[in-house]
Amino acid sequence: MLTKGIDVRASRTHNVGLFATEPIPIGTAIWNPCVKCSRWSKEEVAALPEARFAALDIYGHLLSDGSLLLPCLGAYLMNHSCEANVLDTGLDFGVAVRDIAAGEEVTCDYATFTEDGGWSMECRCHSPRCRHLITTEQGGDLMIRSRWRGQVESALRHAAEVDQPLHDVLVELSEPYRRVLKGMTSLEQVSTGASVCAPAFASP
Ligand SMILES: [Zn+2]
Ligand SMILES: [Zn+2]
Structure with missing residues (x-):
């Protein structure tokens, strides 16, 4: 499922990508694996x-x-950036880790898809932090994970206050989301071990 206010457009770094059509505040859940995917x-x-x-x-x-x-809903067109504005570390949904302006490309970090073992891609995201060769093994790197964690936790501090267009589907599918609504903001409290690679609706 993909939140509202995101459209498919031509991308600077790829053929097409997802772009915000309205400002999306930090803490907004952007997408999650759902039963309609x-x-x-x-x-x-x-x-x-x-x-x-x-x-x-x-x-x-x-x-x-x-x-x-x-x-579903075109969420599969989300491109990679080494300074992604959407991350999912410790969560079974992707969350905006900073304010996303109208017109800005919505990006995630492909290294978070840790179940895709042996996968790699050359990156031209032009970010100062570009890792150039992106591998899913990087998703296990402690330095990278620690940075993602800080970003996600600061996003979670806003998540209970912002409008959440995916609220209904997340309340149903995501225990981490339900914990966020109760005011929990650290991944120790929020994370259940579920992730976008291991969503609750998937068979164990
Ligand atoms: Zn879906
Ligand atoms: Zn890059």
Whole structure:
């Protein structure tokens, strides 16, 4: 599921990307894996022709149970940036980690998709922090994780106060979100071990 106020447009760094059409404040939940996202089970993934899998793997991401998820409502078009304005560390939804201006591209960090082992991509995000070669192994790097954690926790301090267009679906699907609404803001308190790679609705 993808929050409102985001549109698909031509991107400076990729063919297309997601752009805010209105200001999105820090703490807003931007997307989450949901039951309306397209999903292929581990067995279905194994049976896919190689070319079909390669095409799906560009936009989809693997979940911890081996299934492949293609986020709905165009959320799969979110591009990578090494200074992403959306992160999901410790959460089963992506949250805006700073205010996003109208017209700004909405980006996440592909290294957070830690179940996609062995995956890598050359990055041209032009950020001063660009890591140039992005790998899913970086998602386990303690320095990177610690930075993400600080960003996510500062976002969570705003999450209970801002308008949350995804409120209904998150209340139903996300225990971390329910904890945030109770005023919890540290990942120790909020995180259940669920992540965008291991959402609660997926089979264990
Ligand atoms: Zn969805
Ligand atoms: Zn980069």
